[in-house]
Amino acid sequence: MSFAPYIIVGLILLIIPPFVHADIQLMLAKFLAFAVFAIGYNLVFGYLGLLSLGHGVYFGAGGYTVALLQYHLDIDSFWIAMPLAIVIAALLAAALGPIVLRSTGMYFLLLTFALGELFYSIAWHWPFMNVIGVGGEMGMRGITGIMYPDLNIPGLTLTSTSFYYFIFVGFVICYILLYRITNSPFGHALVGIRESEPRMQALGYNTWRYKYIAFIISAGFSGVGGAMFAWNNTIIDPSHFAVGTSFLPMVMSIIGGSKILFGPVIGALIVIFAEYFASITVRARWPLILGGIFVASVMFARAGIGVYLARLWEKVRVRYGNTKG
């Protein structure tokens, strides 16, 4: 594949933000946070072939880590918050991996789902994870007033525009890392395990170790996405651990195409944009709209919209005879 589409999309994402309303900047940053979450998730879902409904745990862990650091310890340095968000998400995966990775298929789905609900419940009940004064009676839980991180660069305080660019850079780094991971011998082995674990074992691969490492890496990226999301959203609540959050990267991967790296990015774009436009028009209908998009994409673009976009790009390239792209 050529780099031209990357450059075009990258330029659009770079040029537009200063000219749009802060609400749209917020939406674009949310899209990038979810894009990171989704490509991280998809390492386990699309590449390894395990359907997790529990990655909200790692997304929430990332988000809560940066929020709790600010709230309890007054630490808002990016250089502390982000590594810690990654480490905590990865450590959780390292601890939970041996429990969930024993199973596959439906049992894997149910186990990951159950763990997500467990974390939801912990986050709901544990005072440490809730802002004092926003009581249960009002139905409000979690942490509000999360601020942008401090980059510790003298004279630089993030605004909504500069924060967006900051998130953009983070997304690009994550994308490049996952690009490298999926093209490495390790990434190729994951695809082999998706196709047939027993055959991979017979070839000499310690499939358990691959699954475990992939699960941890995937959780690490989910933690990054969660931290980005928390900074952007200013609020994190128990639902971010639960299935309502966990199923978003799955939907994004399926809509965009789970067998290709950029698929979940396309999916995130569609879902977050649609959510934004639903929120300013028919907010209550959002679940219905999301369901509709999902069903339509599964029916009409089985392999994922990203795959069709790639084919379309191929056609454009051939048509205009620019073989270098």
Next chain:
Amino acid sequence: MEILRVENLSKSFGGVHAVNDVSFSVEVGERLAVIGPNGAGKTTLFNLINGQLRPTAGRIYFCGQDITKMLTHQRAHAGQGRSFQLTSLFLDLTVFENALLALNGTKPSRYQVLRPITGYEDLMAKAEETLKAAALWEQKDELVKNISYGEQRRLEIALTTVLSDLRLLLLDEPSCGLTGAESADIIEMIRKLGRDITVLLVAHDMDLVFGVAERIMVLHYGEIIADGEPEEIQASPMVKEIYMGSEEDTGSARAS
């Protein structure tokens, strides 16, 4: 020198004794065919030797070492290569991708997380060499499910034999479903293997069995009922009755 020894090996599934108190040993370089009617326990025996299944009782020694508790991937590193009855290939991946996965399973680079696989020039060269030797280089970018059945079987043998440090090859029905000519290709490929490699194969195809094996073991209801040279086995009335007899009914037995 002995490469494989199986002692009182048993495996039951619920009430079914798929492998029942089986003992035998195999010398380095032997070509041993395991035959027997459907459900005799041949695949189960392979699954025990290669570690897909845990025995209910008994021990397995490989190169003098007790491997009864070893995991499958460790057995691959120890020198066991195996093909599966239906297919050992990744049908939804390309021919080339299959070659890479087969070649890389025992290489240290298999855990590399950040370097592109295409950067491993020795791996790429070896994949090319292997596919060219199997006359499959032209099809390298095809999905395996889209190449012919004969080509799939050829690729399978080529890729099960590339394991680095291969010592014992376990082939479960390598020519199943092939035409005579295609089957001859497979026989040729197995014959070409060096004598440092020991071959155990399960087959219903008598051309393959008699074309390759120097020793035949007959399994029936999980037990070894005969073990000897091809001529002996062919002549044994008991084998004829239990095995060849039933084969004759299906018309695929070799005329003797």
